[in-house]
Amino acid sequence: MSGAVLITRMDWSEALAAFGRLEQAIADPTPVMRAVGTGLVASTQDRMDAGQDPDGAAWAALNPAYAAGKRGPGILRESGMRGGLQGSITHRAARDQVEVGTNKIYGAIHQFGGVIRAKAGGKLAFRMGGRLIRTSSVTIPARPYLGISADDRVMILEVVEGALDRALGSGASSVTRPR
Numbered sequence: 001m002s003g004a005v006l007i008t009r010m011d012w013s014e015a016l017a018a019f020g021r022l023e024q025a026i027a028d029p030t031p032v033m034r035a036v037g038t039g040l041v042a043s044t045q046d047r048m049d050a051g052q053d054p055d056g057a058a059w060a061a062l063n064p065a066y067a068a069g070k071r072g073p074g075i076l077r078e079s080g081m082r083g084g085l086q087g088s089i090t091h092r093a094a095r096d097q098v099e100v101g102t103n104k105i106y107g108a109i110h111q112f113g114g115v116i117r118a119k120a121g122g123k124l125a126f127r128m129g130g131r132l133i134r135t136s137s138v139t140i141p142a143r144p145y146l147g148i149s150a151d152d153r154v155m156i157l158e159v160v161e162g163a164l165d166r167a168l169g170s171g172a173s174s175v176t177r178p179r
Contacts, residue, residue, distance in 0.1 A: 018168050021167045021168060021169070022164065022167045022168060024167070025163060025164065025166075025167035026167075028095060029095055029096075029163075030093055030094060030095050031163070032159060032160060032163045033093035033094065033095070033096075033097065033098045034091075034093040034098075035159045035163070036093070036098050036155075036156050036159050036160075037091030037092070037093045037098040037099075037100060038091065039152070039155045039156070039159060040091060040098065040100045040148070040152060040155075041089050041090060041091050041100060043149065043151065043152050043155065044089050044100060044145055044146060045086055045089055047145060047149070048085070048086045048089075048145050049086075051143075053143070053144040053145070053147065054144065054145075054146070054147030054148060054149040054152070055147075055149065056149070059141075059143040059144075060141035060142070060143060063128070065128045065129040065131075066128050066129070068129050069127070069128060069129045069130060084104075085102055085104050085106070085107060085110060085145070086145075088102040088103060088104045088107070089101070089102055089145075090102070090103075100146060101146060109140050110140065110142075110143050110145065111142065111143070111144055111145060111146055112142050112144075113139075113140055113141050113142030113143075114139075114140060115137050115138070115139050115140075116137060116138045116139075116140060117136065117137045118135075118136050118137065121136075122136075123135060123136060124136070124137070124138060
């Protein structure tokens with residue numbers, strides 16, 4: 001062969017080590033799913049504080065008579081150990097999914113709305129505005145709190161990218177790149 005020849009030998013050890021770390025990170029994505037779940041719980045609670053659904057729309061206003069006599073944050077926003085719905089939001093992570101929700105029996109009626117009817121033709125009884133109300137049914141408007149917002153989508157991508165960056169960490173940072 002005439003002319004010039006360039007022979008390059010590559011040391012692939014750093015790249016192979018990085019691929020090994022990446023393979024290990026994606027072999028069990030449960031920790032990443034846990035981090036996503038933690039983020040979704042926080043954003044769900046923040047939306048509840050703001051009284052907004054995952055798309056940013058305001059929840060239906062409270063019944064004025066109920067609002068006039070209401071003290072404290074109410075059943076939706078009460079937090080802490082005795083908390084209401086907001087304090088019960090939790091997550092469960094697995095390899096391929098994250099569940100975010102509540103075990104409160106009244107969680108679904110607030111998420112989807114609906115009609116609560118008295119059993120066996122009786123009457124519901126409750127106090128509102130200092131008066132005793134007796135009625136056969138009550139309509140609860142939907143106040144969606146569960147769901148994935150646009151900000152949640154960004155957070156999920158950031159969590160996944162961060163996990164991949166950490167997996168590649170030492171291999172990626174030790175490579176010198178030309179400018």
